[in-house]
Amino acid sequence: MSSQSIPKCSSTPATGSISIPLRLTLCRAIVVVLHGGGFRTGSNRDSLYDGRWLASVADVVVAVPNYRLGPLGFLRSGDKPDAPGNQGLWDQLLALQWVRTNAASFGAHQDDVTLLGVDSGAVAAGLHLLSPLSRQFFERAVLSGGSPFIMSRFSAFAESEELRQLAATACDEPHLNVAVDKDEQPLGQSAMACLRFASAEHIVNSLDEFNGVHGRPFGPLYGANMTEDDFFLPASGESLLPDEEGVGGTFGGKALLIGYAVNEGEYFLRQFIDDWDLETVDALPKPMVRMLLDRLVLHFFGAEQLAEIGRPYFGDLLAVNASSFSSAEDACVRAAAFLGDVLVKCPARMMADLASEGGARVYFYEFDYNLNELAMDDSAEVHGHWSGAPHYADALFMLGIFLSRQLPDNSHALATSRRMMGKLGAFARTGYANL
Structure with a gap:
């Protein structure tokens, strides 16, 4: 490594006959x-x-x-x-x-x-x-x-369980020839040995089948x-x-x-509920839409908070006896606002x-x-x-x-x-x- 000191830039462009590269003049x-x-x-x-x-x-x-x-x-x-x-x-x-x-x-x-x-x-x-x-x-x-x-969204994983599940997915290919002991307690060396043996490309490709515990991403x-x-x-x-x-x-x-x-x-809506769009929601029975909205709130909050948190967004749509909502677009807009x-x-x-x-x-x-x-x-x-x-x-x-x-x-x-x-x-x- 060269011992030459790192150049310092100047606060003003160079003048006179001294030539200094433009990248160092400002x-x-x-x-x-x-x-x-x-x-x-x-x-x-x-x-x-x-x-x-x-x-x-x-x-x-x-x-x-x-x-x-x-x-x-x-x-x-x-x-x-x-x-x-x-x-x-x-x-x-x-x-x-x-x-x-x-x-x-x-x-x-x-x-x-x-x-x-x-x-x-x-x-x-x-x-x-x-x-x-x-x-x-x-x-x-x-x-x-x-x-x-x-x-x-990025809260704690189950640690050993997450590692075990990822290893089981990544080591499923016969050519890896590394057994993963799924019942090992506490988690031993088998899972890490598998992941160390697998190629980075194979581990990344395994994410198509594994997306963290309970669907939470890394x-x-x-x-x-x-x-x-x-x-x-x-x-x-x-x-x-x-x-x-x-x-x-x-x-x-x-x-x-x-x-x-x-x-x-709106960007996140389809990540939580597959094929959630105006046409699909319009075709769903109203009770199913209410169930999906329930699920949306419960993903982030406990059941005891469902009414308190959900009411400002969904009003009586979460009520068991709610018979209808104004439109599919109304449900989508409300869900997007919540997310x-x-x-x-x-x-x-x-x-x-x-x-x-x-x-x-x-x-x-x-x-x-x-x-x-x-x-x-x-x-x-x-x-x-x-x-x-x-x-x-x-x-x-x-x-x-x-x-x-x-x-x-x-x-x-x-x-x-x-x-x-x-x-x-x-x-x-x-x-x-x-x-």
């Missing part, structure tokens, strides 16, 4: 983007995360790291060191450290790092903001459509579900909230821009409140936009047709994917996207948002 801000995908899919090869557009319009340096996903990134083997959990988060932390160390080589300032997360990437970005280990490596954060306070472990690694220190009891005495000043000097699309829930609040909106507001109480400068937004202009043709299905812009919509505009589309110069969507990228760039440079 101290640009850096935006590190954590991709979404539910901690199961996604990469920096997705066109949404092509950093060219944001870099050119906002005049910032953009870095989009990959990180381990699924069981490779988030499997925990209990008290065994083979899979401690949160491997994907450690990958992200390593990327943040690398960016900070090498910022000047890209004409950027190491103290102007903004961490931007989309979807599950926003969950991760929020966790890095909460972690004393991570937050020293960036000054600002942008959370788009996600928050670490997301309810039960994801970060935090709060009361923490392992003994020291990644997320502020958890107390069963929540992520630090002790009240320790909140003040926790996020002093940080700036947070957090928000979501107005219709977050949007539970999975994105309420967790985002909790994160904003906590950061504000901890001394951060917090900006909050709700994004709405008519996406019909962006349909490729008249027959294209545009999501968000019920109640406005859906999940990911704000990220589409903020990251500039429309610059790669053949949109006319007078396109309102293109102009809106450029304006949002400009505001994001200003926030990355100054920590202040003019929304």
Whole structure:
């Protein structure tokens, strides 16, 4: 490794006869983007995360790291060191450290790092903001459509049971020739030996048959579900909230821009109930629709909370003697509103409140936009047709994917996207948002 010191960027362009590469003449801000995908899919090869557009319009340096996903990134083997959990988060932390160390080589300032997360990437970005280990490596954060306070989506797995089930699925192929003792208590070496023997490709492909215990995907472990690694220190009891005495000043000097699309829930609806759409719901018997709505609420809350939580969204639709509802669209809109609040909106507001109480400068937004202009043709299905812009919509505009589309110069969507990228760039440079 060369002993040459890392170059320092200059706050002003070079003058005179000294020739300095352009990349070293300006101290640009850096935006590190954590991709979404539910901690199961996604990469920096997705066109949404092509950093060219944001870099050119906002005049910032953009870095989009990959990180381990699924069981490779988030499997925990209990008290065994083979899979401690949160491997994907450690990958992200390593990327943040690398960016900070090498910022000047890209004409950027190491103290102007903004961490931007989309979807599950926003969950991760929020966790890095909460972690004393991570937050020293960036000054600002942008959370788009996600928050670490997301309810039960990535809560604790059954640990040994999860590991056993994954191993049984991944080792089902005869050529692996490794037996998994499903009754081994406590979980011994057979499951880990199987997974160690199987190829990474085979383990990933096994996810088509296995999706965590009770259908919960692999994801970060935090709060009361923490392992003994020291990644997320502020958890107390069963929540992520630090002790009240320790909140003040926790996020002093940080700036947070957090928000979501107005219709977050429609995106998640089909993930919870297969083939849930207007046509299907319209054909279902009313009692079955009520049962599905019950199931939706019970996925997140106990039976004793069913009436209290469900009533504001579904009114008397949950009542046993409810004979009808106004329309299939009415049921879908209500279900989408419930999911949007539970999975994105309420967790985002909790994160904003906590950061504000901890001394951060917090900006909050709700994004709405008519996406019909962006349909490729008249027959294209545009999501968000019920109640406005859906999940990911704000990220589409903020990251500039429309610059790669053949949109006319007078396109309102293109102009809106450029304006949002400009505001994001200003926030990355100054920590202040003019929304």
